[in-house]
Amino acid sequence: MRTGEKRIYLLIAVVVLGAMLWNFLRQRESSEHDREIPFYTTASAALLHEAGEIYRQQNCKECHTLWTVRNLMQAVPAPALDGMGSIHSEEWFFEYFSAQNPQQILPSRLKEEYQMPSFAHLPESERRTLAAYMASLKVRDWDLDEVRRARCAKLTGSENDC
Ligand code: HEC
Numbered sequence: 567m568r569t570g571e572k573r574i575y576l577l578i579a580v581v582v583l584g585a586m587l588w589n590f591l592r593q594r595e596s597s598e599h600d601r602e603i604p605f606y607t608t609a610s611a612a613l614l615h616e617a618g619e620i621y622r623q624q625n626c627k628e629c630h631t632l633w634t635v636r637n638l639m640q641a642v643p644a645p646a647l648d649g650m651g652s653i654h655s656e657e658w659f660f661e662y663f664s665a666q667n668p669q670q671i672l673p674s675r676l677k678e679e680y681q682m683p684s685f686a687h688l689p690e691s692e693r694r695t696l697a698a699y700m701a702s703l704k705v706r707d708w709d710l711d712e713v714r715r716a717r718c719a720k721l722t723g724s725e726n727d728c
Contacts, residue, residue, distance in 0.1 A: 604709035605633070605648040609702035617699030620692050624685065632703075642680045645720040649705030649713040656701035663693045675723050 607614070621627070627635055629642040654662075662671050663685040674681040685693060705713045718728035 599706075599708055602706070604706045604712075606704055606706070607699075607702045608651075608704060609699055613695065613699055613702065617695050620688075620696055621699070624688075629680070629682075643676070643720050643723070644680075644682070645717045647700065647703060649703060649709070651701045651703040652705045652710055652713065653717065654700070656697050659697035659700040660693055663688070663696055664690075672721075675721070 628637050628640050629644040631646040666684050666686050668682045715728045719725050
């Protein structure tokens with residue numbers, strides 16, 4: 567190999583290694599949470615199963631997103647339910663689902679057909695199961711402010727006040 571060629575290979579090697587190092591450093595700089603999912607549940611498998619059934623039967627996904635699942639044909643601007651267990655207590659959920667008029671607990675800005683329906687007609691055991699499930703839907707501390715902000719934007723219909 568001629569000296570000229572060697573120099574060129576060396577130069578290429580330096581550029582490639584430099585680019586790799588640059589990328590590596592940049593990745594470490596970007597937020598360490600970027601690729602983590604902030605949501606998790608503390609529910610047992612039995613609770614997940616039982617509550618999942620009720621959630622399906624009652625068509626909550628017609629209006630709400632949960633674990634990225636929602637009915638795309640519906641455009642009700644209801645808050646996402648991921649992380650809700652870090653916002654309200656289990657008792658709060660039970661009272662909310664049991665209220666004849668949930669809007670007395672949480673006011674609505676929407677037309678009646680889009681508002682949170684009352685689930686007071688469900689058997690108490692089902693309301694308790696739903697409440698326990700909702701309370702188990704947690705968000706990691708580092709994303710809590712973002713969940714609060716997104717919820718506020720849905721409830722008020724404006725990003726500005728949140
Ligand atoms: C017709 C649409 C609709 C359906 C169906 C529905 N919700 Fe809602 N829900 C809403 C809306 C809209 C709100 C926000 C308050 C309002 O505008 O009434 C809400 C609020 C809530 C909240 C409080 C959220 C917060 O930010 O504090 C919870 C929890 C909730 N719903 C759970 C459920 C569950 C569980 C089901 C099924 C059993 C369900 N919802 C079914 C529309 C709906």
